[in-house]
Amino acid sequence: MKHIHLINSLPLNNAEKFTEKATGKYYTDEKIALLMIEKLLPLINAIGKKNYNIADPFSGDGRLVTLLIKQWMLNGFPDVEWNVYLFDIEHAGLVHAKSELAQLKLAGASINVTVKNIDIFYEFENYIDYFDCVITNPPWENIKPDSRELNLFEPSIKLKYIESLREFDDYLSRVLPYSQPKRKFAGWGTNLSRVGAELSLEICNKNGMLAIVMPASFFADEQSFTLRQKFFNTGRLDFINYYPAEAKLFNGADVSSCSFILIKDNFFKEDMQLSVYDKKLNINSFGCFDFSSIDTQHLSIPISQGVHAIHLLKRLQEEYSTWNSLEKNGEIWAGREIDETGSSNWTKKNGDGYLFVKGKMIGRYNFDISHNLKVTKKIDKVPSSSNFERIAWRDISRPSQKRRVIATVIPPNSLAGNSLGVVYYQSGSQDSLFSLLGIINSLCFEFQLRSFLATGHVSLSALRKTAIPSEKILSQHTELKHLVISCMNGCCDAELKVEAYIAKKIYKLNLNEFNKLLSSFDKIELAEKENLLRMFQHYG
Ligand SMILES: C[S@@+](CC[C@H](N)C(=O)[O-])C[C@H]1O[C@@H](n2cnc3c(N)ncnc32)[C@H](O)[C@@H]1O
Structure with missing residues (x-):
């Protein structure tokens, strides 16, 4: 990580903040470390060895390994010898780690300590297949120049910095290829948490x-x-603990996290434990799920909503093919239309031209036409979607909101700004x-979408994983079409009816499944839930 050396040549205050970010230095909260360690101890004990090679390749102050040994002793597991290896690019934490381990030795633990102040990404190949146990929390940074931070550099150093980041990225893609992102944007996209995870797996031995x-x-x-894919093919997951972003575990950073154990042995175990914790780190749900129930195409596990969600997701996805496949076979087109940067300079109220559609005009089942903004500039390549009546959606980026997608139908001869997504049937089918609008605005759709969302942002790639009926199937549901039109006309009860209809007649859930689905939305009030369940029963 040559770029770190460059950063260290900055004046102290800036350099401190910047290296902290570049190395991803938020240490693990003790409670979540303990929750992981208490599951790990019996697994280590089951190996039954007299001495263990154990490492934290991103050691920080060594808290994970020291806590593990402390808990081992406190829980009365047999006396064993620990060959502890701690690596970190920063020196300070390692000094603390050494003194903590020395304390444990005084308390009777048998520990041989190897502490190295190194860049582990350049040295891990010396330890391939070496450790019985690796316990870690890698840095989570993206490798990418940050323009605000680049301003701290002289122009010549700036270029060098970008160059060394690029070199580092190229190097990682060669030595740890599985953690490369599926797609890079402007050549960037490597995240150190993935690379660190792959490295950690590589240094585990074959039963580690x-x-x-x-x-x-x-x-x-x-x-x-x-x-x-690499992880699931290499070992078996034993458990996953999920922590919501609101738990603010990493110095207030708004990111949801998890911990898990992967065992590299051939023993086949179908059931995996999943525990979901709330923001106070109390357990919200616990259960086991069958690995064969996860979606084999994307290998994604919707961990945030607990095991019920995994089963429900499977139910919602078993009937129909995905949005993506409808796009691929040309039935629907989905995407963005025009860049809306500086739109106030090239739109005006009334007059001729395309109607300009932006986020605030889109409501659930309604379109606010009162703005009547027209595009005044010449658009070089008018997207063909603009000729169609189509669905436009905007996304709500706060995960705590009840709905993450709000959609309505927009008229032809309009152009949607790129904060909106649009979808239409290439056949022009309006029925x-x-x-389809009813489906996109439904809780059954929202539930699927949430299972695939990795960040606050609702991406098209997450939408593409949802299962939705084909046009042919939907065309048979004329009642649904009429209900949706009633919603658009503001008819009371119509929205409840659409929800219930879609859950029962489209996704074929039973009452119990619908109840569970509704319970997974904490923003649905009891009265609304009861109304929805009543409506569900009404459809015979
Ligand atoms: C998220 S912290 C975790 C520290 C500790 N394992 C814990 O759980 O609290 C990541 C650590 O990785 C270290 N680190 C970052 N890049 C590294 C590299 N290339 N080689 C070794 N350590 C690195 C950081 O200095 C930091 O201490």
Whole structure:
């Protein structure tokens, strides 16, 4: 990580903040470390060895390994010898780690300590297949120049910095290829949490185990697909603990996290434990799920909502093919239309031209036409979607909101700004378009979407994983079409009816499943839930 040396040549205050970010230095909260360690201890004991090679390749102050040994002793596991290896690019934490381990030795633990102040990404190859247990929390940074921070550098150093980041990125993609993202943007996209996880797996021996803290997105996002595949093919997951962003575990950073254990042995175990914690780190739900129930195409596990969600997701997805496949076979087109940067300079109220559609005009089942903004500039390539009546949606980026997608139908001869997504039937079918709108605005759809969202942002790639009926099937549901039109006309009860209809007649849930689905939305009030359940029963 040559770029770190460059950063260290900055004046102290800036350099301190910057290296902290570049090395991803938020240490693990003790409570979540303990929750992981208490599951790990019996697994280590089951190996039954007299001495263990154990490492934290991103050691920080060594808290994970020291806590593990402390808990081992406190829980009365047999006396064993620990060959402890701690690596870190920063020196200070390692000094603390050494003194903590020395204390444990005084308390009677048998420990041989190897502490190295190194860049582990350049040295891990000396330890391939070496450790019985790796316990860690890697840095979580993206490798990417940050323009605000680049301003701290002289122009010539700025270029050198970008160059050394690029070199580092190229190097990582060669030595740890599975953690490369599926797609890079402007050549960037490597995230150190994935690379660190792959490295940690590599240094586990063939029956070894990896206990790791990671961003929760590891289990959902497309960028981690190849690494998930590598992990699931290399070992078996034993448990996953999920922590919501509101728990603010990493110095207030708004990111949901998880910890899990992967065991590299051939013993096949179908059931995996999943525990979901709330923001106060109390347990919210606990259960086991069958690995064969996860979606084999994306290998994503919707960990945030607990095991019920995994079963429900499977039910919601078993009937229909995905949005993506409808796009691929040309039935629907989905995407963005025009860049809306500086739109106030090239739109005016009334007059001729395309109607300009932006986020605030889009409501649930309604379109606010009162703005009547017209595009005044010449658009070089008018997207063909603009000729169609189509669905436009905007996303709500706060995960705590009840709905993450708000959609309505927009008229032809309009252009949607790129904060909006649009979808339409290439056949021009309007009948099914209304029913599709009902689906996109439904809780059954929202539930699927949430299972695939890795970040606050609702990405098209997450939408593409949802299962939705084909146009042919939807065209048979004329009642749904009429209900959706009633919603658009503001008819009371129509929204409840659409929800119930979609759950029962489209996704074929039973009452119990619908009840569970509704319970997974904490923003649905009891009265609304009861009304929805009543309506559900009304459809015979
Ligand atoms: C998220 S912290 C975790 C520390 C500790 N394992 C814990 O759980 O609290 C990540 C650590 O990785 C270290 N680190 C970052 N890049 C590294 C590298 N290339 N080689 C070794 N350590 C690195 C950081 O200095 C930091 O101490």
